[in-house]
Amino acid sequence: MSPASAAAWVVAVLVSVVSAVALTVLVRQRDRVRVELARTDPLTGLGNRRALHETAEPLLDRDGRLGLLLLDLDGFKDVNDTLGHAAGDEVLVQVATVLAATLGDRGTITRLGGDEFAVLVPDPQDGDRGVAELEVLSKRLLAALAVGDLHAGVVPIDLQGSIGIAVSGPDGRSLGELLQRADIAMYAAKRARVGVLRYDAASDPHSTGALELLGQLRAAMDADQLALHYQPKVSGDGGRLLGFEALVRWNHPVRGLLLPADFLPFVERTHLIHALTRWVLITALRQAATWRAQGLQTSMAVNISAVSLDSGLLGIVEEALALTRWNPADLVLEITETAIIHDPVGARAVVERLRERGVRVAVDDFGAGSTSLVHLRGLAVHELKIDRQFVSELVAHPEDDVIVSSVIALAHKLGLAVVAEGVETGAAADRLCALGCDELQGFYFARPLPADQAMAWARAEGMAGAAVELR
Template sequence: MNLRRLREPSFTVKVGMMTLVPLILLAVVLGKSLGDGIRARALDNAEGQAALIARTTDEGRLGRAADGATSPVVRRRLDRAFRRTIATGEVSGVQLLNRRGRVVYASDPALEGSVSRAPRLLGALKGEPASGTAPAPEKPAKHASEAAEPIEVYTPVRTGSGAPAGALRVEIPAAPVEAAISSEGRRLYAILFAGLALLCLGLLRTVKAASSRLRDQAAENEHQAQRDALTGLPNRALFNRLLDQALASCPRNGQVAVLLMDLDRFKEINDTLGHYNGDLVLERVGERLRTVLREGDSVARLGGDEFAMLLPEVSASESVVNTAARVHRALEEPFTAGGLTLKIEASIGIALYPEHGEKGGTLLRSADVAMYAAKKAHTGHAVYAPDQQQYSPARLGLVGQLPRAIEQGELVLHYQPKARFSTGAIEGVEALVRWDHPQRGLLLPDEFIPVTEHTQMIRPLTIHVLETALAQVRAWEKMGLDLSVAVNLSTQILLDLCLPDEIEQMLSRVGAPPEKLVVEITESAIVYDPRRAQTVLQSLHDMGLRIMIDDFGTGYSSLVSLKQLPVSAIKIDRSFVMGMEADESDAALVKSTAQLGHNLGLEVVAEGVETPAVWNRLEELGCDFAQGYYLSKPLADEQFLRWLTAYREMFGGVVPTVADPLARPRPRLAGVGVRASAA
């Protein structure tokens, strides 16, 4: 037989029980107290009635009868005196006892001659009336009323003013008292239960309404606990639950897809238009995502500008890619916020079960890796692949360790020299940041910078590199070296309007003049928000800093931006320089870039110089500066000083050619420039 679990009582029933039980106990206590009160009053009345009987019967005669023998004449007189009282039913029996406790007269002759040792009798013989319930009769009662214990009263009787000669025992039936108790009890209980019923009715209505509100609130709380308050979409907790359910119910050869989406450059919307307009954009993005997905698919907001989509039934990876393409198309229509028309783009990472992970957490991490790969490559979306592990969870975990690394001095700068072609003088050194990790050893920038650029940690990292590089420049200056330093700024840092003030304070604190600092920016950083970038760069230029465009030729710079921005130099990307020996078109691009820079009044730096042949060819093409392994690899500060001393002693600051290393003149060592990069 199946046993069903007993259903737990509802909240209303529990409250009702908790309220009713004390009230019922109160009613019982009040009823007992009422009964005790009625009995006490009955005893008082009985004592008064017994005293009254004694007086009306002639207490002196009763005393003499108790003190001596009761003659037939006396008996007849007592019978006449008590008959009327007993006949009315107010008294059920009378006994006269002498001082020895013997019954000398009784309305029931059978009791005469018996001896009583009742405690109440002893009290009456001392002169004090005593009353209480009499013992139950030994013979069976004919009626239920007779079964109740009667009330007995012992009243002292005297012959004069002396000690009592005996006691008169008056027995009063209990039926009237019990009837009064019962009547008063019924009346009390009627009033109590009527009030209780009204109270319970009101209480139940109140409790039911409160219970209903609590259930509604609990349901609302549960809904809010699983939903994003801004967009109404499932939140991370609910999405994880839906993902686990989808994986558990996936058929043997089926696939489940997870798409992780991050809005590109959303932080700038918040910073420029405020969080209110940023929230409006997020709401509308959520609405558009709902229209893209099929019935049965899910979309959630995980936090910030990060969304996730779950496709529980996938036939092939191509269909998931098509879904990502539909998402991009849905976002193509401009958004309006803060009175402006905004174009929103997104990067989407795709991971498939079971190919890219068999658990929900693994799939999300794989999709996260793919999303960062898509963001880095500007492809819009990407399917997870193992070679994307530069954005792996291990590298993402490094971001969380950066505060400790900065605080404990684990980040160090290595310097790579830069020389002028025309003289061979060392006029620049690039300094690259390294992480001396306590467990993983020396980490190169590519292992932690790309991921850091997408987090808030890029700012403290850049500030740390700036201050460290300036302090190093100041230290070299004290050694007699006239050095300047340049720092590469990421897009996020370049668009920070507070940066100029912070750099000015830093220069003052370190004691380095502003002309010793050169900032390098990428072309893409300028294109992202040209007006804001120009505002920041102009402020830096007005302070005396120099501006250089890094990796020139790989981005989207225009002649207009080069003309309008306070730029003093451009650096040709290493990919063109290193490809010159194998591809003449690369050499042609380098020559054109050098001519363009000179026509605009800019200096031209070529990086990636690794052979004497490339050095000579770059000099022929008109480049101003060279940087690369042909001169030296990046060196720690002490190693760089030793290299600089050896370079000056061997070549007088000149880079030799293979044919005749000492054929060139030996120029004096000019001012040495240093470029510090956070990447």
């Protein structure tokens, strides 16, 4: 081989080697980019669900302590529905920036999808100190959102959030368990409108105890373990019986008498709530029809869970009215502010259908939540029930007096009747009467009573033959 040929051969070999090395580098870079893209949320640039797993699982495999914060934005659906998804995406990018800046190097933030974000906090302190640390961090994140100057174009956006906290060890060993339990805590925080909650097994409808209780409740409806107690609603001057409110109780064979707070939070997360609503409605109206035949003229009020406030409720109401031949004008369905806030459009549609049917609708616990007056104006309800927190201290606290008097005046201007619940003293009853409150309800008149005792109370008070007075 000539020197020229040898040199050419060497050059060719070097070019081939360099090309192979360059190709290998490019392939590796490409693979790294692909892996990074697979771990990255394309909208916000944060890590995605895969990144969450890849970050958390090595820590959990080493039995390291890990805190998980699950954040969901409150009311973000309104941004998309009102301004469009492009505007919603713009806001989500800003939210991600605010959260990441606030978190700093204290943890890792990922976007799981939609308006849901997860924060991993490695090595929180043990016990209550660690939980307190995570709660403080959660509140800082929510506070940063509140002052984050969010906007869609030139439109300012006011967003709040709810955070559920789960801690490895006591709340779960795997990331799947932590996500599930943080999700339960987050929705509990959203329902209670408290911002931040740590997972509590006692309120978990999927825990062993809760599942057992739900199974027992299914049988309890067939075994006559459920009962209704009835609390009177009287006229503003306290002289006339206007109706009763039906309140469910469970005569548990082992745990004794259970109040709604002991089992309804579990039931509301299952389809069993519809069966329970049907049972309560039919039982209450049958009892009211029996009383009416005995000379006790009264309306009947039944509480409706926010979960039940959908089109299926209309069929349940129609069935109950037909089975009992009850006048729909003498039925009052009480819905909470939470139900209105959760789905104002859906709530309005159901309430309008109920009104067309002749059923009366009341907003329960008014003042405990944050019902928009715009929502109230567009909602075809008949009455407001002032939350007991304002009524119970009405005489002792002048500011409560101002709130109650303002609500009564506002409701009357809107053509609504007002019911004050939680009336516990004669002084409160007198003051409410002076303010023009239409109906009163509370321990001052009577506690919730079994059906036979409710009739006995009405007779003792001389109200058994009272005519129903509906506004």
